[in-house]
Amino acid sequence: MRKHAPKAERSLRTDRLDADLVVVGGGMAGVCCAITAARAGVRVVLVQDRPVLGGNASSEVRLWVLGATAHMGNNNRWAREGGVLDELLVENLWRNPEGSPVIFDTILLERVVAETNVTLLLNTAVQEVRKQGDRIASVAAFCSQNSIRYELHAPLFCDASGDGIVGYLAGAPFRMGAEKADEFGEKFAPDPAEYGELLGHSIYFYSKDTGKPVTFVPPSYALKDIEAIPRFRQFNAQSHGCRLWWIEWGGRLDTVHDTEKIKWELWKVVYGVWNYIKNSGRFPEAANLTLEWVGLIPGKRESRRFEGPYMLIQQDIIEQRRHADVVAHGGWSIDLHPSDGIYSPKPGCSQWHSRGVYGIPYRCLYSRSVPNLFLAGRIISASHVAFGSTRVMATCAAAAQAVGMAASLCRRDGVLPAAISEPGRISRLQTALIESGQHIPGVQPGPTGLEASARVTASSSLKxxxxxxxxxxxxxxxxxxxxxxxxxxxxxxxxxxxxxxxxxxxxxxxxxxxxxxxxxxxxxxxxxxxxxxxxxxxxxxxxxxxxxxxxxxxxxxxxxxxxxxxxxxxxxxxxxxxxxxxxxxxxxxxxxxxxxxxxxxxxxxxxxxxxxxxxxxxDVFGPENVINGIARPTVMPNAWVADPADPKPSLTLTWDTPQDISRIVLEFDTDFDHPMESVQYGHPERAIPFCVKRCRVLDEQGRVIWEQSDNHQTRNVLALATPLRTAKLTIELLETHGKTAPALFGVRCFGVAA
Ligand SMILES: Cc1cc2nc3c(=O)[nH]c(=O)nc-3n(C[C@H](O)[C@H](O)[C@H](O)COP(=O)(O)OP(=O)(O)OC[C@H]3O[C@@H](n4cnc5c(N)ncnc54)[C@H](O)[C@@H]3O)c2cc1C
Structure with missing residues (x-):
């Protein structure tokens, strides 16, 4: 037993952690940034103030992760984001096609803790920023579960906290509200008085059929006058979860400091709506339904947006303007909501699509005044109108992956984020991202590894x-x-x-x-x-x-x-x-x-x-496609597809001289057109039919150096402990999940130094 004598006062235990990059906020942006950086050799501390990861995608809020595919409801084909986000969504489809939010939590947690370069601090809220000159030297955070105060030191910080706690405390310039149309010539800029300037928060509920009648006694704070909601007739006994995105409010308030107030109003609405469904007599089909879950944390759509050297605007999206420093893509509609939310007589949203996906420039991803601060998630440098599109989670994640990779280049070259914008470095960033599975529209570095000098042949090709x-x-x-x-x-x-x-x-x-x-x-x-x-x-x-x-x-x-x-x-x-x-x-x-x-x-x-x-x-499915550097259909399929009648489809890379290969990446077809909504939506398949299930890689002696019997992932990375010396690699595609003709988008081979 330990006895503690009285003292005038005590202070918290304080632990100091040192890293290359501190990522604040464990939403989809923070998670994908941290994993990307960690895999590129960066020591990361990821700080998340809640018990699980995912932010608005977690089981605490339950939004489905979406991005450029937009539920397949627009003109963007094969537009799902690549890299870590793709890996997470494909894994979620495999384990969780029904879309349980709790299972999605486990996947995010599993993938983060698997990274030895990541130190994860859950239940830990960043509250202070210390600066040296114009740079952030450290942030301080407190974990309410273990009563430890952390001081987190690093040369680089990434603010992925949604509200921008780090940028705010570090004094970085930010905006809240809507730009006037004439500031950037944005014709869709809303009228602040009539439409409002901020999107509100939302809280969802889930209902469940218990198989027997269930009564519901509402809490005293439930909304009584359901007809105060202009669209009250749209409530029904079937809709729950994400389909009630329009239970939204708070856009006329300060969406940072008034969050608790907004939450209470949303709880009032949710319980009022459920009372209406259960007790108004209009929904007899709801007799056996119970309220299974109500969000305890509101999903936040909009608060601060921070200023980078460039601010993305409406025209960048609609005109699909090209930027030399493009590092990620978006493709959700420009989707603005009336600030009065559920109490507005206007439609719940106003969505406008561009003709295809658009690029996100790197200059939107770091602060223009705090030189070691990256921006990720919904706070990136975008106007209110452009934010209407960039805010969705897969887009946030794709841009955040670019931040994670940029951090690795900063670390390697000993430079700050702005230096990566220079032409030589930005192309290195783009190449590194594409090698890691990121899709960057309009950027095609071609083959970047040893495959560049190989002759590629195949046992057959589909004509x-x-x-x-x-x-x-x-x-x-x-x-x-x-x-x-x-x-x-x-x-x-x-x-x-x-x-x-x-x-x-x-x-x-x-x-x-x-x-x-x-x-x-x-x-x-x-x-x-x-x-x-x-x-x-x-x-x-x-x-x-x-x-x-x-x-x-x-x-x-x-x-x-x-x-x-x-x-x-x-x-x-x-x-x-x-x-x-x-x-x-x-x-x-x-x-x-x-x-x-x-x-x-x-x-x-x-x-x-x-x-x-x-x-x-x-004749467009030839083997040469696997080394063109693009791992999805764009202007062409970019895939080798075997003849369906080929009894043993195989593709061979042959070099004039033996190569020392330490890493091989195979890129399969997991249908980049499929949005893979992470929760609730439900999917008919666990594995994408086009995806290769069984395959083998053989060296020039015909020895099997790798065999995969149950693949469902897009990218398979073969890291060889001892480099393989060979002048020939054969990749046999033995089975797909859907009995479709086997296909391969890419083969990348890296040498010892890579
Ligand atoms: C109701 C609603 C519907 C939406 N619909 C969709 C949709 O269908 N699909 C879609 O993809 N997107 C949708 N969005 C948009 C999307 O959810 C957000 O824009 C997105 O979550 C932003 O990602 P983020 O990582 O920046 O923030 P978040 O997801 O909010 O993650 C930020 C994380 O940082 C943590 N954090 C905050 N402060 C601190 C701190 N001080 N210290 C440590 N951690 C901190 C938070 O707890 C949170 O987990 C919707 C949003 C709402 C609210």
Missing amino acids: LAGLPADGPLILLTSSFAQMIPVPTGPVPKMTVYVHADRATTLRMELRETERPGNHVPDRTLAVREVPVPYGQNVPVRLDFGVSVASPRYVCLCAMKNPALALHGSEMRLTGVLALRHRYTQQPPGDIGVDTVEIWCPDRRPGGHNVALELDPAL
């Missing part, structure tokens, strides 16, 4: 002569488009099979995208009006007589005609997608947003390709 007519009918109740990757030269002749309820005219349009890299079929190359008789399986041959000057996707569009259907195919293929015209975005007046058709795929098990014959067959 796509068509897609078999073994699938369901594709009704032309809306216009349909088949994306087809074509090489330079004449577009092949095509045959589709049509079912007609009556004699009518089929209008086929060959379209492409106006801007390379986008995927919206917004430019018509040729039109054919084909008379179709009543009948089944009527072949329609199409020769558009069009040539293309460079490889690209064209879209074979069958325009809406309810009397018609096309025969579909069960065949699914890497880099080949079918789209539906969902609607046309038509902005009201000049708000700086384009009128654009929105074409999206249906989710599996729907979303069938059209049955098709192609003459000549497409």
Whole structure:
């Protein structure tokens, strides 16, 4: 036993930790920054004031992680963010396709504690910043669970705290509220009085069917007058969780210091809504439902935004402006909400899409005045309007991965964040990111490792002569488009099979995208009006007589005609997608947003390709694609796809002289078009059908140096304890998860020094 005599006062135990990088805030941005940095050799302290990681994606708040894929509801194809975020979402799909928020917590915790370079401090809130000159020297934090005060010292800090606690205390310039339209020429800038300047917080609830009647006695603070909510008629017994994102309030208040007040109002609304569902008599189907969970922490959308050397604006997003220092991409709509939230008579959100994804410049990711402070998450340097898009978690995470990698370059070169903006260093950052799985639109460093000097051959390559007519009918109740990757030269002749309820005219349009890299079929190359008789399986041959000057996707569009259907195919293929015209975005007046058709795929098990014959067959899936440095479809599929009839598909890299290889990276197809919502949504598959499940790597003697029997991940990294000396590597793809033709996006080989 220890006895402690009375004392005048005591002070907390204080532990000092030293690191290369202190990351404050363990939301998706902080987590992805910390893991990326740690894997690049940076010693990281990650400080999170709550018991689990994930921020708004954690089981405490329960938002689904989204980014450029936007639930597959926009024109961004194959746009899911890569790198660590992709690994986390793919793992979550594998373990948790039903979307339990608690399981997602465990994955984040597991992946962070697996990194030996990360020291994780949970339940630890940063409260103080110490500076030396203009730089941050240390931050102080307190853990309420172990009663320890921490002093965290590092040459570099990353503020990923959502409200920007570090930047605020360090005196970094920030903004809160909305810029006026004339500051940056942003036509969508809201009218502060009429629409408000800040997005509010939200609290969700989950309900559960108990199988027997359940009563509900509301707390005294529950909202009584449910008709104070203009959209109260939209409440129903089925909606819960993220689908109630519009239970939002607080945008007219100080969303930092008034958070507790906002939380109480949201609790009042949530319990009032549940009381209405249970006790108003309007929802008899809710008799057996109980309230399983109510958020204890509000999800915060917006507070401070910090100023970097560059501020992202509306035009960067809508016009997809190119920046030499692009390091990540976004693609969510510009999504602003009325500040009065649930009490506003206006729609809960106003969302406007660009034609494709946009780039996020590195200069948005560090403070313009505190030289050793990186910015990550929703606080990055963006105007209020641009923040409306950058704020979603996968976009936050992708930019934060760039911060993590930039920190490793700062450490290696002994420089501060601004120095990484210099041309030589920014290209090194872009290359390092791409090597780690990040997708950066418009940046294509090509092969960066030993694979650059290899000859690449394959046992077979798919020559796509068509897609078999073994699938369901594709009704032309809306216009349909088949994306087809074509090489330079004449577009092949095509045959589709049509079912007609009556004699009518089929209008086929060959379209492409106006801007390379986008995927919206917004430019018509040729039109054919084909008379179709009543009948089944009527072949329609199409020769558009069009040539293309460079490889690209064209879209074979069958325009809406309810009397018609096309025969579909069960065949699914890497880099080949079918789209539906969902609607046309038509902005009201000049708000700086384009009128654009929105074409999206249906989710599996729907979303069938059209049955098709192609003459000549497409030869675009060759083995050379695996070393072009792009690991997803962009203007072309960028994949080697084996002939489906190949009994033993394999790809071989051969060098003139033996190479010493210490690391091999294989990049598989986990369908970058799939958004992989992390919670609640539910997914039909645990593993993506295109993904290689079993594979082997062999050296020049035919020895198996690596074997994988149950892969579901995008990237497989083979770190060889002893470097392998070989002049030949063979990669055998033995099985995919979906019986699709095996495909490989990339092979990267690194030498001993890498
Ligand atoms: C209701 C709602 C719906 C949304 N819908 C979506 C959606 O569908 N999909 C999507 O992707 N995004 C959505 N968003 C946006 C998204 O959730 C946020 O913009 C995003 O979470 C910001 O990421 P972040 O990492 O910057 O912040 P956060 O996720 O808030 O993470 C910051 C973390 O830092 C911690 N922290 C704060 N202060 C300290 C401190 N002093 N010391 C230590 N740690 C600290 C916090 O506890 C938190 O865990 C929504 C937001 C809300 C509120």
